[in-house]
Amino acid sequence: MNVEMRDDKEDSKNEEETNRLLSESHESDEYEEKILIAEAEESDGEDLTVPPFSWKKLWMFTGPGFLMSIAFLDPGNLEGDLQAGAIAGYSLLWLLLWATIMGLMIQLLSARVGVATGRHLAVLCREEYPGWVGYVLWVMAELALIGADIQEVIGSAIAIQILSNGYLPIWAGVLITASDCFIFLFLENYGVRKLEALFAVLIATMGVSFAWMFGETKPSGKDLLMGILVPRLSSETIRQAVGVVGCVITPHNVFLHSALVQSRKIDPNKKGQVQEALNYYSIESSVAISISFIINLFVTTVFAKGFYGSKQANSVGLINAGQYLEDKFGGGVFPILYIWGIGLFAAGQSSTITGTYAGQFIMGGFLDLRLKKWLRAVITRSFAIVPTIAVALVFKTSEASLDILNEWLNVLQSIQIPFALIPLLTLVAKEQVMGVFKIGPVLERVAWSVAALVMIFNGYLLIDFFVSEVTGLLFGLAVATGTVAYIAFIVYLILHSGTFPSDLITLISKRFTSTGN
CATH class of the missing domain: 1.10.287 (Helix Hairpins)
Structure with missing residues (x-):
């Protein structure tokens, strides 16, 4: 009898272990083939010993942070940069720096959740909150993603219109941009590193394009340095300041980064491996965000040099920015209009692909969907493309209409920010979820202070917008x-x-x- 009882216990234990492994396999099925960093070590799971720093390992971990940094460089951010430069000059560069640092801190917390738990934020929200709360959070994340994607797709369509000399209308550019879903699926089938290589090319394209514009326009180095080091804010530039802060934290990106870090094979039960991954991801993400800051700096200072204090300052936007630059600085060796168009195209294409990626994780995580990758990508892509085509047909190329649309979309995304930040900060400080990798009380207070600051800035934007727009x-x-x-x-x-x-x-x-x- 004792033998039978022992066998039953053993069978039950084996069944539980099998179910656990199947569950973990399902949770990480977004990555069919994870990148192996090192052979699994037969060390005690409690061991927090981290191997010495290795450049080779850093290279193996490099990729997720650069995909995440695209959200700091999307067309919505570029529009915020150019308006901040045109209206506020160099005076908000210090805020751009600190907003970027705050954004980096939030993204590092997102990566921490993903690495330490082996699950991404959408899955954890489904597990940790009551069912109705999970569904509300999913709807909010989808709305934020749709709003961001409309801006990104229209930004890419504007770039296509510029590069085609106006032959292709906005709606045609939207349809062309929709094809990036198939590019994404094609590259993902050949491995995560191929997809990361594409983003490296797109970020490099943005860097070269906007650095070229920076060199052509020759902004003041002294004013640039003063703008970064000396905090200045006036009542005339408060709206642009709110835009600068609001652009660096996008809800879908908070969800995305926690999933991207799982593309590397890390055993969450081996604490040394987890700590090592966190160290490398911190370095990699910091480098990626630093590059994004420099690119945003280029854009802001170019428009500060060209339009600050001019009659055109309040009317410059994505759709006319290239032509304004052309009229102001001339053609040069290579027309600045097309340099702007190339940079904007790279920003739009890269951000729409990451939007597709984020949409898969958000939908799959919150709803626990078991769909094939291509079907899930097409569904999530359609969520954004269908309303974007409708918007493009209604608004066409009217600058005033697109500006109004952009304000509404900024408000839509601002509304959703608390529904990504609050769950993230809740989970990353929970010992039941994070174990020994939960954040300490000091970092928790700092993180909540940053979140409160961002929500207050966005709250001001909402109040200002609705006071001026709500009638009836x-x-x-x-x-x-x-x-x-x-x-x-x-x-x-x-x-x-x-x-x-x-x-x-x-x-x-x-x-x-x-x-x-």
Whole structure:
């Protein structure tokens, strides 16, 4: 009898282990073939010893951070850069630097969650929150992704229109850009490194294009340095300042980075491997974000030199920026209009592909879908392409209309930011989720302070926008109702995070209950 009981226990244990392995396999099925960094070591899982630094290993870990950094260089960011330069001159460069540092910190926390748990943020949200909360978070992430993708696709379509000398209208450029889904699928079939190589080429193209513009326009080095080192802010530039901060943190990118880091074969049960991966990813992401900062700096300073204080400052946008540059600085050896078009095209194409990538992880993670990659990519791509084509046909090439559209899309994404940041900061500080890799109290306070700052900046943008745009009793009532529900959900997420002491939450609950009675 004892033998039979032992066998039953052994069978049960084996079955549990099999189910666990199958579950882990499913959670990471986005990467059918992970990149092997090193042979698995037969060390104790509790061992936190990290091998010496290796340039070869750093190279093997290089890739996910550069894909993530594309969100700092998308057409929406470029438009924010050029408007900040044209309207505020060099005065907001210090804010661009610090906003980029804040964005880097958030992205490193996202990578930390992915490496330490072996699961990405969308999966963890599905597991850690009640079902209805997970569905709301999924809808919010999809809305943010659609808003970002519309900006990216239209930016790419504008670049195609520039490079075709105006022969191809915006809607045709949208259809051409939609084909990047098939490029993505083609390259992914040949391995993650091929996809990462494509992004390296696109980032290099942006770097060369905007550096060329920087060299052609010759901005003031002294003003540039003063802009970075001396904080300045005025009532006339507050809107551009909000745009600079809001652009560096995009909800879909927070979800994306936690999934990208799992393209390398890391055993989350071996603490030494996890710590080593975190060290290399921190270096790689910092380098990638530094490059993105330099490219954004080039764009801001070019437009500061060309249009700050001019009559055109308030009217410059993506669709006319190239022509304005051409009129201001002339053709040169290679027309600056086409240099701008090439850089914008690289930004648009790279960001739409990463949008497709992010869409797969978000949908698959929140909904626990078991679909083939090509089908999931087509579905997630259609979510953005269909409304984008509709938008392109309605707005056509009207500069004023596209500016209004861009403001609405910025507001849409700003609304979604808390629904990526709050779950991330909740999970990364949870010992049950992160184990020994949960962040400490100091870093947790800093992270929540950064999140609060970003949400306050975006809150200002929302209030400013709705005060100027909301007209009519019914529309105003709908906005007020939506705002109450929105704030209530944010409060729920914050209370669920465990950031506040339990006795404070109990006190608030009692007050709320007594008020209700």
